[in-house]
Amino acid sequence: MNIIENLDALAARVPDGAFVAMPPEYSWVPSSLARALIAQGAKNLHVLCVPIGGMTVDMMIGAGCVATLEAAAVSLGEAGLAPRFTDAIQTGAIRMIDSTCPAIHAALQASEKGVPFMPLGGLIGSDIEANREDWKVVPDPMGAGNGPIALITAIKPDFAIFHSPKADRHGNVWIGKRRELMTMAHAAKETLVSVEEIVDMDFLEDDALAAGTLPNLYISGVAEAKSGAWPSVLHGIYEPDRAEISDYAREAKTPEGFQAYMERTLARQRPAAAE
Amino acid sequence: MNYQLEELLICVIARLLEADPAVRHVAVGAASPVPGSAVLLCREVTGGRPRASIIHGETNNPFTDGAREIFDCAGQGRIDVFFLGGVQIDGQANINLVGTVGEAGYPEIQRRFPGSFGSAYMYFVVPKVILFRPEHSRRVFVDQVDFISAPGVSEPDVHRPGGPKFLVTELCLMSFDAGRKRFRLESVHPGHTVEAVLDNTGFDFDMAENVPTTPEPEPERLDLLRTRIGAEIGTTYPGFAARVFGVDVQAMEARAI
Numbered sequence: 163m164n165i166i167e168n169l170d171a172l173a174a175r176v177p178d179g180a181f182v183a184m185p186p187e188y189s190w191v192p193s194s195l196a197r198a199l200i201a202q203g204a205k206n207l208h209v210l211c212v213p214i215g216g217m218t219v220d221m222m223i224g225a226g227c228v229a230t231l232e233a234a235a236v237s238l239g240e241a242g243l244a245p246r247f248t249d250a251i252q253t254g255a256i257r258m259i260d261s262t263c264p265a266i267h268a269a270l271q272a273s274e275k276g277v278p279f280m281p282l283g284g285l286i287g288s289d290i291e292a293n294r295e296d297w298k299v300v301p302d303p304m305g306a307g308n309g310p311i312a313l314i315t316a317i318k319p320d321f322a323i324f325h326s327p328k329a330d331r332h333g334n335v336w337i338g339k340r341r342e343l344m345t346m347a348h349a350a351k352e353t354l355v356s357v358e359e360i361v362d363m364d365f366l367e368d369d370a371l372a373a374g375t376l377p378n379l380y381i382s383g384v385a386e387a388k389s390g391a392w393p394s395v396l397h398g399i400y401e402p403d404r405a406e407i408s409d410y411a412r413e414a415k416t417p418e419g420f421q422a423y424m425e426r427t428l429a430r431q432r433p434a435a436a437e
Numbered sequence: 438m439n440y441q442l443e444e445l446l447i448c449v450i451a452r453l454l455e456a457d458p459a460v461r462h463v464a465v466g467a468a469s470p471v472p473g474s475a476v477l478l479c480r481e482v483t484g485g486r487p488r489a490s491i492i493h494g495e496t497n498n499p500f501t502d503g504a505r506e507i508f509d510c511a512g513q514g515r516i517d518v519f520f521l522g523g524v525q526i527d528g529q530a531n532i533n534l535v536g537t538v539g540e541a542g543y544p545e546i547q548r549r550f551p552g553s554f555g556s557a558y559m560y561f562v563v564p565k566v567i568l569f570r571p572e573h574s575r576r577v578f579v580d581q582v583d584f585i586s587a588p589g590v591s592e593p594d595v596h597r598p599g600g601p602k603f604l605v606t607e608l609c610l611m612s613f614d615a616g617r618k619r620f621r622l623e624s625v626h627p628g629h630t631v632e633a634v635l636d637n638t639g640f641d642f643d644m645a646e647n648v649p650t651t652p653e654p655e656p657e658r659l660d661l662l663r664t665r666i667g668a669e670i671g672t673t674y675p676g677f678a679a680r681v682f683g684v685d686v687q688a689m690e691a692r693a694i
């Protein structure tokens with residue numbers, strides 16, 4: 163089975179209403195794939211940030227792709243608040259499920275193991291926990307003397323999406339030490355990956371490479387996208403484009419400024435995707 | 438002596454880390470250049486204590502098991518100090534990182550901030566959490582937070598090896614006593630007064646009759662910050678290093694090439 167396709171075809175695999183997990187800006191965020199989803203008019207997505215979001219999910223919110231968002235936080239980091247996220251919450255335009263970083267990791271690890279929930283310390287007495295009907299605090303179940311504990315319902319996204327420096331000719335994808343991408347892919351029903359390049363080798367033949375490789379067992383589509391994390395960082399390959407991110411932070415403060423920004427950035431992407 | 442507010446706060450935090458021999462490993466979260474610089478300064482002046490782990494850092498980032506590792510590492514008891522902030526912090530050290538909530542109640546939000554990050558876990562499991570919030574005003578230091586991202590204290594039956602120990606602001610240093618569920622004013626920074634702290638704090642706190650003044654930054658530590666520490670923290674926070682320490686990391690890297 164050939165899982166290598168083009169970026170627009172990859173984006174088209176995500177139907178309206180899908181439950182999509184994606185990494186934050188510092189962990190190989192699929193910016194080009196997100197712009198392709200926006201260009202295709204994706205709607206009613208339930209997006210899970212693993213565990214926080216930045217400019218990419220902010221663009222998806224501003225473009226009207228997102229109905230529900232689960233995240234531990236959304237921000238543009240040094241560039242300030244995420245403008246479209248902030249506006250969408252304050253106007254009630256999207257449903258927000260507030261979480262905390264380790265709870266998102268634990269919920270994905272539950273799906274990774276095929277169990278319905280995962281216990282996690284902390285949380286008790288937090289308003290995050292108080293507002294989560296899908297979490298439950300139970301009395302010390304093993305009598306270990308550690309008191310009550312929170313149980314986090316497993317999260318099983320329809321799709322995990324991310325970007326990577328490289329895939330091999332079989333569609334095995336390099337993730338290096340970004341192990342949260344491995345957990346996301348194990349937990350999700352399907353995984354779609356954009357890569358800087360597809361190289362003519364087999365990563366699984368070399369143990370040093372194989373240890374940092376997500377095998378194609380978990381992957382249903384791979385597409386090449388040069389600078390696919392831009393303007394965010396792809397560690398070891400390119401630095402964040404801080405000027406672009408601060409342009410976005412400034413322009414996207416108003417809906418009109420956001421529209422103008424998106425028209426410009428999508429026009430820049432289209433020729434590349436059509437190559 | 439000329440120094441910037443950030444340099445003073447770095448020296449205040451570095452002293453807190455230096456004074457406690459149980460502090461072996463300090464982790465610093467995202468977007469935290471002041472705490473990050475304080476850990477590196479402490480390590481420099483003590484000759485190697487504590488170990489510093491800076492999340493998302495270009496350097497001092499030892500984690501290889503993905504984004505969950507820092508939380509698992511803290512849960513294992515391997516992290517002694519962590520830093521948290523808050524849009525609002527109240528007198529019982531509850532912190533709110535989500536936003537201000539109106540009369541309709543959560544989930545309706547008046548002013549939304551990024552969110553709780555890992556606070557609802559780290560506040561419970563890290564023995565010494567230092568709250569760091571430079572803005573010292575009544576909109577930050579409130580009687581009761583609108584939303585509890587993480588509670589300052591817990592019921593006795595809740596397993597909680599960690600919690601808040603100190604609060605560092607632009608005006609002062611406070612400590613927190615979990616038994617009394619109250620902050621205590623420890624020292625007021627040079628140029629400020631106890632009255633200013635009282636006027637700008639929306640909760641009651643304890644204090645001695647004579648509150649000491651926070652020591653100014655030690656000159657040799659300022660030198661370290663403006664050279665070696667600035668260059669090191671600048672690999673992760675170039676803008677901060679240039680603004681506060683006058684260290685231009687990008688120019689240094691260009692020269693090295």
